[in-house]
Amino acid sequence: MKKLVIIGAGIAGLTCGVYAQKNGFDTEIYEMHTIPGGECTGWDRKGYHFDGCLHWLVGSKPGTALHKIWRDTGALDDTVEIVHYDIYVRYEEGDAAVxxxxxxxxxxxxxxxxxxxxxxxxxxxxxxxxxxxxxxxxxxxxxxxxxxxxxxxxxxxxxxxxxxxxxxxxxxxxxxxxxxxxxxxxxxxxxxxxxxxxxxxxxxxxxxxxxGDCGFPRGGSRALAQRMAKRFAALGGRLHFNAKVDKILVRDGKAAGIRLEDGREIAADHVVSCADGHHTLTRLLDDKYTPPVYKELFGHPGRYPTVTSALVFLGVDADVPFKYRGLEVRRDTPFTAGGIAGDCAMITHYGFDGTMAPAGKTVLGCYYLADFDYWQALYGDREKYEAEKKKLEADAIAEATRCYPEIAGKIEVTDVVTPMTYVRYCNAWRGSWMTWIKNDKEVPRYYPGVLPGLDGFIMAGMWTLPPGGLPGAGASGRFAAHRLCLQNNMEFKTD
Structure with a gap:
């Protein structure tokens, strides 16, 4: 039985792990965080649940190609209710609305x-x-x-x-x-x-x-990732948390295992990195095998921008009637925070999923475009960094109250996410939760993940299937497992 080590228990890593176990590999996943999911996550604050990822899931509809991946990996099963929206988002500008x-x-x-x-x-x-x-x-x-x-x-x-x-x-x-x-x-x-x-x-x-696709799985991102981790474990896979990988070990031109930050070394016949693509190439592999396409894309972030943001979650001690999942409201004057001036307030009402808040209460989320370089510079000065977060929080409360006057004085929990949050918890390059957003000819629609000069290694994850997201992560994880089977002259099985 071939030993496989996967770096990262995000959606790509869990997908690859499930399929690898189904095909007879002895698989271990090493994850730096304390929970599975990577950027597909959520967290609890005083009884409220703040979902940091999903707004809809491509492949929620039975019969679609991605639906089979989500079923195979346990992301979806018969117990999961899929919520569909009548209005994806409502735009308001004075008395006009779209x-x-x-x-x-x-x-x-x-x-x-x-x-x-x-x-x-x-x-x-x-x-x-x-x-x-x-x-x-x-x-x-x-x-x-x-x-x-x-x-x-x-x-x-x-x-x-x-x-x-x-x-x-x-x-x-x-x-x-x-x-x-x-x-x-x-x-x-x-x-x-x-x-x-x-x-x-x-x-x-x-x-x-x-x-009828692109629905929201009730329970959200964290629950989806936990179901996948449970499926992986049920198939005999082993998941290690608080296990940050320091290096991919290379011997005679072949990936031979990994070394953890605590110095432990784990030998393997194959290594699949589903960690952040930039971190994998430049840190774990010391930039020795980085293909020209990634040198270009990662080397010029101004030319090839990626997606990051700041978020402010509000836990409201009021049952705010649910009308629209998303509400975009044109501001009277632009608001500048996080290095970017915004003309609209962007508010998500999580009332479509009753698991997000206790009975009689509501979760609202306010979204802000963000300049990573601005936030990274602030991060070195904690006082200025915290002040900018407070500025976002105050604006979120003001704009949410303007849209939903009944929440005035009833906000009992807040939480602010910045691009540096994604860096801290997920090693996300430039705080990215999606890859390159432009259709530049230099951006590959798919990169196989095999690096010239390095055998026994595959890179997977959203950076190999731009623009990324959960579809890119899931598909790349399946592709990596399929490629492993072909490399070992094995038929790829999905059931």
Missing amino acids: NFYTDAGKLEKHFLEIAPEDAPAIKKLCGALRRMGDFGMPLDRPMDMMTAGDGLKFAAKNLGSMSKIAHYNGMSMKDLTAEFKNPLLVRAMLATFPEDYTAMAFVTTLAGMNA
């Missing part, structure tokens, strides 16, 4: 009422939402190992979506909104997804929701 309905028919009717002059663009967009809802990632085998037959099979299955994908692929939100004339619609769309984000993220999210 609802982003998850039903393409309702969305089209609503948009046409607001902007009849944009009828061609609206019908084009909503037509794409109807056609692209069941578009799925090719998951049967690692993408670089797909045959011509695999490609034809995938194209035939997604024939109705291909022309739409060709149109939106490579398009930014700025490009997409240029097809519209109505300034209110344009501002609403850009408040939901900023102008430099890929338009495909916006289109595929709404398309998935229209098709």
